[in-house]
Amino acid sequence: MKPPQPIPIIDAVVVTYNSRFVVDACLEGLRRTPSVRSFVVDSASHDNTVEYIKRCHDVVEVSVMPTNRGFGSGCNAGIALGAAPWVLLLNPDATLEPSELVKLVAYLEQNPDVAAVGPAIVNGDGGAEAGLQSLPSTGGEFARTCEILARRLGLQRDDQCKDDARDSIWISGACMLIRRRALEVVGPFDESFFLYYEETDWCLRAQALGWRVAHLPSAVCKHIGGASSGAPTRTSSKVTAQHFRASRRRYFRKHHGVIALATVEGLHLARRLWMWARPVVDSVTEPPVTATPLEEKGVSA
DSSP states (O other): OOOOOOOHHHHHHHHEOOOOOHHHHHHHHTTTTTTEEEEEEEEOOOSSSHHHHHHHHHTEEEEESSSSSOOHHHHHHHHHTTTSSSEEETTTEEEOOOOHHHHHHHHHHHHHTTEEEEEEEETTOOOOESSOOOOOOOOHHHHHHHHHHHHTTTTTOOOOSSSEEOOSSSTTTTEEEHHHHHHHHHSSSOOTTTTSSSHHHHHHHHTTTEEEEEEEEEEEEEEOSSSSSSSSSHHHHHHHHHHHHHHHHHEEEEEEETHHHHHHHHHHHHHHHHHHHHHHHHHHSSOOOOHHHHHHTTTOO
C-alpha cells in the first residue's frame, strides 16, 4: 500500500477577536497538519489574544488590524498574506483535524470547477450545525418560518446531514477551503458585510461566474459556535444579533431587491410575534386541571 501523498501547500487564515480562550485547539490542529502555513488576523482584540498566540503558538504568523473591521475584512487581509493554491478559512473556535483537511483538498483537486468546499460542521455535542445550504430567499425565509413553527409545535424533526458530496448554494465561513484561482477571478469578500452573509455573498458571486460550490459531509469540522465574535456577554450577544440583521438586510437588498427585503423583514416580524404570543396562546388553550374525587375531599393520592 502506497503511503499517503503530502497535501499541497495551504494558507490557513484564522480571524480572531477576543479569542484568547478558544483558539488553542484550532491552532494546534493546524500545527499538526503538514504543509500548512497559518496566518492569524486579529481584529483589535482587547483580551491579550495577540500576546497569547505569539507566546504559545510561535509558528503562527500574526497580523494585527488597527480596528475591528469585520470578518470579511479580516479574511481578505489574511488571504493577501499568502500565495498558496488553497486557502483555508477557519474560525478560532473551530477544529479541523489533518485527516479532514486532506479530504477537502482531495475533493478540490478532483473537481477543478469547484471554487470552494465545506465540511459537515458539528457542535460541541456532536450534533449537526451546518450542512447542505439552500439559497437565502423570500421563499426560503417563508419555508423556514413554517419549519420553525412546526418544530416548536413538535411536528417536525431537524434534518440530518447527508453522506454524499453535492453542490451547495453556499457553505459556512466557519470552515471553508477555497481555490485561490477562484478568489482571483471572483474577487475578495464584500467588506460591507461586517459579520454574517459574507460567505453567502461570495458563493453566489462565484456561481454567477460559472464556478461550483460544494458540501463534503464525509469531512467533519468541530465548531463551538458564537465564540468567534468574542467572549459572549449579554451586550455582545445583542451586538452580534444586530450585525446579523444588518447583514441580512444588506444581502437581500443586494441580491433580491427592496420588495424581497420588505417581505423577509415581515416574515421575521411574524416569527418574533409568534414567539412572544406562544406562551399566551398556550395558557389560554391549555385545559384546566380538575381535582380528583379524593383531592376534593382533601386526601392526597
